[in-house]
Amino acid sequence: MSGPRESGRPGTAESTRARAEADTDALTGTSRAAESPAARRQPSARRLAVDPVKTLLHQHRELCERAVDALEIAAGLEAHGITDRTAARFRHRDVFSLAEEMYVRSSHEKEPPPRPADAALPGARTDWVLLTLLPGALCAATVAGLRLTHGQPRLAVAVVGALAVSLGLRAALARGPLGAAARTGAVPAAHPPGARTLTRWLIAYALIAYALLGDGFLDAAVAGGPDGPPGGSADGPWPVATAPVLALALACVPAAWCAHLFTVRARRRLAASRGLEEFAASVRPLLLGTFALYLCALGALLAVCGAVLHEPAAYARALCLGALLLLARLLTVHGFTRAPALVLTAVAAAEAAAAATVLAGRLPGAGFLATPVRTLAEAWGPGSIPALICAAGALTLLMHATRTLTRASAHASRGEP
Structure with missing residues (x-):
């Protein structure tokens, strides 16, 4: 009988020990399930969650390594859709303070980011100041040559002058505040950058050529002409409007200074702002004021x-054309090229279509095509x-x-063009 009792004692001891451990777990609020592998991994997960900026640094490592200051990182984060509200999830009050931490913690030397007062700002340079004077001077010389010549020499002056003005305009827009900064972006293989740039130049020249010859052609077409080529004067059967074109060429100077x-x-307001919404609110009236100053x-x-x-x-038509060209150039300079290209193409196509409908209305049974353009031309003039x-x-x-131009990403410091 002693054997069974002795064999039962260990079981009784084990059960007693189990009940004691259960009572201890109940008092301490712990259980053996807390010792599971998932629970053992929980402290490491908590340690990772303590530093949420580390993941962001890894995602934007290239941006942080090539940034010259914290403002460029802030602009890059804003371009990737990170707002002040998103920055709160990384325990920062705004994108700018988040960018400052990322700049310091990146591979740069451990130095504080530059203060807003120390930010380098582009200044007026003699080369682009002189280049902006070139289109107006060449256009004025061409107009003077057209006024002093007749017949065949006038045609030669017009051709040479148009070529000289176009080259001067390209030189003025190649450098300075109106020079397009290099931006990264995928370009379709069927439209290489050179072809796209050439297309934009041709469209801009077409708009300027319409300002020179378009109204005279439309007026003559409504009256049943034109009966011959333009004579190069403002009082011929096909008048040439040299005053608006000369003013637009001379306007390269105020356009460059307004863009500068x-x-x-x-950039000064970008350095002084502490939030994306604050920066956008301060830049919007600056953009509108600059635009009004140019007009x-x-x-x-x-x-x-x-x-x-x-x-x-x-x-009317010269101010509208000048406003269109300035806005297109500002957007292109700051890296937004798609919208200007589409709008300029649409405007050039609409002007060509307006002139074509007048000619198409002469076909039998197609007079209705020219009715809208004829009505506007007769009521408000061909320039309307x-x-x-x-x-x-x-x-x-x-x-x-x-x-777009009120975003921080549009004003990242990339050096003087």
Whole structure:
């Protein structure tokens, strides 16, 4: 009998020990399930969650390594969709403070980011200041040559002058605040960068050529002509509007200074801002004010050119075209090329279509095609058609610019072009 009792004692002891451990777990609030592998991994997971910026640094390692300051990192984060509200998940009050930590913790030397007062801002340089004067000077010389010549020499002066002005314009837009900065981006293989740039130049030249010859051609077409090529004067059967084109060429100077002013002031506000919404709210009136300043300068040039050449200033269509070209250039300089290309193409196509409908209306049974253009030309003059088309394009680009040029990513410091 002693054997069974002895064999039962260990079981009784084990059960007693188990009950004691259960009572201890109940008192301490722990259980053996807490010792599972998932629970053993929990402290390491908590340790990873303590440093949420580390994952962000890994995702944007290239941006942090090539950034020259914390502002460029902030602009890059904003371009990737990280807002001030998103920065709160990384335990920062805004994107700028998050970018400062990422800049210090990246592979740069462990130095604090530059203070806003120390940020390098581009200054006015003699080369681009002189280059902006070149298109206006060449255009003025061409207009003077057209006024002093007749017959075959006038045609030669017009061809040589147009070529010289186009080369001067390209030189003025190649450097300085109107020079397009290099931006990264995928370009379709069927449209290499050289072809796209050439297409944009051709469209811009087509718009300027329409400002020179388009109204005279449309007026003559509505009247049943034209009966011959343009004579190069403002009082011929196909009049040439030299005053608006000369004013637009001279307007390269205020356009460059307005673009320079906008770039410098926007970068200063980027350095002083502590949030993306604050920066956008401060840059939007700066953009509108710069745009209005350019229109005032262009209006003054139109008045002077019209008075000197004794021609109509054509304020409406010249101001709308100048606004369109300035906004397209500002967007291109800051890396937004798709919208300007689409809008300029649409405007050029609309102006060509307006002239083509007048000619197509001469076909039998197709007179209705020319009715809208004829009605506008007879009521408000032939200049109202390009004015309305360019105004619609400029308004579209202005709305796009108020959303894109007020982003921090549009003003990242990339050096002077």
